[in-house]
Amino acid sequence: MDLEQVKQLLEKGDVTELARLLAQAYPEGLVGERDALVTLFMKAGLSHAEAVRWAGKLEQEGHAHHLPGARPRWIFTSRPVSLAELARMVKGEWDAFVGASDEAVEEALEFFERHLGIDRDTAKEIYRGLEAAGYVSVAYQEGPEYARDRVLFEFPEVFLKQV
Secondary structure (H helix, E strand, C coil), X not given: CCHHHHHHHHHHCCHHHHHHHHHHHXXXXXXXXXXHHXXXXXXXXXXXXXXXXXXXXXXXXXXXXXXXXXXXXXXXXXXXXXXXXXXXXXXXXXXHCCCCCCXXXXXXXXXXXXXXXXXXXXXXXXXXXXXXXXXXXXEEEEECCEEEEEEEECCCHHHHHHC
């Protein structure tokens, strides 16, 4: 991670470019608890107060998302996204998506794109982060009307309490 570039983007106040840089540098997320992002910004030369402010700004604008649980991490999206909205949609609608397709991951990406109004790259950023945090897995399932790979979402209780 180029900390000097992070510092320059912070000084410019360019939230979108900063989020894009973080998403590229950490495709599976920045591993750690909530303070990991603040620590990264402090390594780039910010004071603690400024680092906290910037971490909050990225999170508030929908570019940074902390995923707590067994494999905690921050994931970054180059476009603003509400993971709380995604979690609600998945809980409410995802079970209905059972078709003949064996392209389970593609189906999930299309679901993200369609329901969140995002592009394919942002959908992939979300999927990679959720998978790395242990919130997503692919499993073969059989039922009366289907036998196929399915993307399974499991949002831990600790995540659902914060959304």
